[in-house]
Amino acid sequence: MATDHEIHLRDRLTRLRSLSLLGGTKVSGELEKLQRQLNRIQTAPTDEEIWRSVELARHQDRPYTLDYVERLLDDWVELHGDRGRADDAALVVGLGKFNGRTVALVGNQKGRDIKERTHRNFGMAYPEGYRKAMRLMELADRHGFPLVSLVDIPGAYPGVAAEQHGQGGAIARAQALMARLDVPTVACVIGEGGSGGAIATALTDRVLMQENAIYTVISPEGCAAILWRDASEAKKAAAAFKPDAVHCLELGVIDGIVPEPEGGAHTDPDAAARLLGESLQEALDELDAVPPDDLKRRRRAKFRSLGVFA
Amino acid sequence: MSSRIDVSIEHRNVPEPPGKQHPNTCPECDSHYRDDELEAALWVCPHCGHHFPMRARSRIASLADQGSFAEEAAELRSEDPLSFFDLRPYTERLAEAEMNTGLGEAMVIGSAVVDGTACELAVMDFSFMGGSMGSVVGEKFSRACDSAAERGVPLVSVTASGGARMQEGILSLMQLPKTVCAVEDLHDSGQPLISVMTHPTTAGVLASFASLGDVIVAEPGALVAFTGPRVVQQTTREKLPEDFGLAEQNLRFGHIDAIVPRPELKPYVSRLLRLFSSRNGD
Numbered sequence: 001m002a003t004d005h006e007i008h009l010r011d012r013l014t015r016l017r018s019l020s021l022l023g024g025t026k027v028s029g030e031l032e033k034l035q036r037q038l039n040r041i042q043t044a045p046t047d048e049e050i051w052r053s054v055e056l057a058r059h060q061d062r063p064y065t066l067d068y069v070e071r072l073l074d075d076w077v078e079l080h081g082d083r084g085r086a087d088d089a090a091l092v093v094g095l096g097k098f099n100g101r102t103v104a105l106v107g108n109q110k111g112r113d114i115k116e117r118t119h120r121n122f123g124m125a126y127p128e129g130y131r132k133a134m135r136l137m138e139l140a141d142r143h144g145f146p147l148v149s150l151v152d153i154p155g156a157y158p159g160v161a162a163e164q165h166g167q168g169g170a171i172a173r174a175q176a177l178m179a180r181l182d183v184p185t186v187a188c189v190i191g192e193g194g195s196g197g198a199i200a201t202a203l204t205d206r207v208l209m210q211e212n213a214i215y216t217v218i219s220p221e222g223c224a225a226i227l228w229r230d231a232s233e234a235k236k237a238a239a240a241f242k243p244d245a246v247h248c249l250e251l252g253v254i255d256g257i258v259p260e261p262e263g264g265a266h267t268d269p270d271a272a273a274r275l276l277g278e279s280l281q282e283a284l285d286e287l288d289a290v291p292p293d294d295l296k297r298r299r300r301a302k303f304r305s306l307g308v309f310a
Numbered sequence: 311m312s313s314r315i316d317v318s319i320e321h322r323n324v325p326e327p328p329g330k331q332h333p334n335t336c337p338e339c340d341s342h343y344r345d346d347e348l349e350a351a352l353w354v355c356p357h358c359g360h361h362f363p364m365r366a367r368s369r370i371a372s373l374a375d376q377g378s379f380a381e382e383a384a385e386l387r388s389e390d391p392l393s394f395f396d397l398r399p400y401t402e403r404l405a406e407a408e409m410n411t412g413l414g415e416a417m418v419i420g421s422a423v424v425d426g427t428a429c430e431l432a433v434m435d436f437s438f439m440g441g442s443m444g445s446v447v448g449e450k451f452s453r454a455c456d457s458a459a460e461r462g463v464p465l466v467s468v469t470a471s472g473g474a475r476m477q478e479g480i481l482s483l484m485q486l487p488k489t490v491c492a493v494e495d496l497h498d499s500g501q502p503l504i505s506v507m508t509h510p511t512t513a514g515v516l517a518s519f520a521s522l523g524d525v526i527v528a529e530p531g532a533l534v535a536f537t538g539p540r541v542v543q544q545t546t547r548e549k550l551p552e553d554f555g556l557a558e559q560n561l562r563f564g565h566i567d568a569i570v571p572r573p574e575l576k577p578y579v580s581r582l583l584r585l586f587s588s589r590n591g592d
Contacts, residue, residue, distance in 0.1 A: 165563070171517040
């Protein structure tokens with residue numbers, strides 16, 4: 001029995017296939033991908049499914065930014081430092097060839113073992129990291145390179161130095177810079193899209209999400225601690241604020257869902273990279289068709305349209 | 311789990327003084343005042359200078375020339391896109407906030423004249439759900455930018471916020487890029503944003519439009535932090551500096567231009583408005 005919800009989403013997916021979204025492009029993916037998304041949607045709305053996304057998004061073997069860089073970019077050159085204070089290892093930036101074309105890439109980077117996790121501060125950037133990303137964005141704009149952003153951050157870092165170095169302002173200015181860029185920009189949430197730390201590098205023409213990624217205003221634990229006064233109610237919180245890709249697509253927050261191999265990206269990183277690469281290329285192709293003068297205007301119009309009110 | 315807690319949003323708990331105190335009792339010097347006494351003193355303790363929270367309507371009255379304020383978008387109300395239910399339904403919290411504050415949302419916008427210079431005002435009210443930013447606050451701020459651009463006047467924002475409104479989930483996070491894009495459009499029109507940060511200006515509001523002011527000032531003692539001291543302390547177990555996260559520290563580290571006591575705010579803002587309005591020598 002199809003529920004109303006399912007009919008609604010099925011209808012929506014059908015429309016997405018044929019109709020233009022904001023900015024005049026189609027949702028990422030072919031019929032087969034959409035069918036997979038639809039199959040997933042049929043079982044997705046359960047709280048358990050949402051929580052499974054949370055767990056997969058945080059899976060210790062999930063591919064991180066550099067795993068994708070290795071598989072998708074040729075001639076990769078990582079660049080370092082914010083030219084002011086430090087080089088933040090939690091956010092990597094660099095240049096590489098993507099399907100033969102030079103792109104600028106920024107991405108949050110977590111660590112595999114305890115040593116690397118500490119070195120990379122569990123993927124949580126300091127203000128220096130956002131400033132490094134801004135340096136690369138300016139470079140991309142100067143030379144006409146498209147910007148690709150891979151988002152995978154549990155949340156902005158709650159530390160003394162992060163505050164003293166101006167974390168709030170850095171996140172605000174990184175977004176403001178992205179709103180000014182004249183080059184095509186694409187972001188994909190590849191794991192955790194946590195709060196201000198995520199949006200700092202995700203104000204882009206196209207925003208994608210991997211099938212099992214999450215995009216949240218606050219971590220489920222943080223939300224539970226505040227609203228339920230008990231961090232162990234994280235499952236309830238996740239079920240309530242619906243951080244999964246399907247709901248984000250439904251709310252218009254993202255433009256497309258990037259499929260993952262069965263069982264999640266960590267089961268087959270090569271396949272996950274291939275699927276991500278296809279979606280990124282598709283997005284860049286669409287953006288190439290947009291007159292450069294229009295990119296910025298449409299980008300701002302898209303974000304300015306987000307919200308639900310009466 | 312505390313190390314996993316994302317602290318970008320801190321509702322409510324941020325500004326509460328220890329213990330249950332009457333809101334009109336000064337937390338610094340224990341002096342107690344009637345409402346009308348504090349209103350007459352701009353909600354600044356006449357004895358020690360402590361800045362009490364100031365409601366949006368009082369703030370507007372303190373900045374705008376008498377009778378000059380014309381409110382815009384007052385009819386906007388939040389919806390409940392996620393049917394959000396924590397310990398209570400979001401719709402119930404909204405209704406209660408409106409009943410208690412007499413406001414439709416946590417921000418009031420409109421056109422005004424300050425010491426003879428026209429501008430647009432966008433003023434937040436912490437009493438409405440901790441000044442949290444959901445779709446309506448984002449939309450109102452966005453419209454304030456457009457209104458300022460259309461009339462060719464500067465925008466003055468006065469912030470007081472615990473951050474994004476969790477009950478609207480990811481859509482509340484999207485109000486960050488939304489307001490940022492609105493400021494960029496305002497700037498492209500040639501008009502400035504003057505950002506006044508009051509206690510507390512934190513998390514999502516600090517990480518978006520409030521930090522994009524051409525000039526940023528804060529009130530004395532205001533908490534201006536992405537993550538408040540309580541959460542930083544809990545998460546890192548670091549010993550915090552005395553003035554951690556306060557306006558004074560922000561001034562020292564170069565994040566704001568000035569600390570302006572409330573009685574001096576109107577003349578300060580009007581001086582800036584005059585400076586920005588006479589760029590072409592007129």
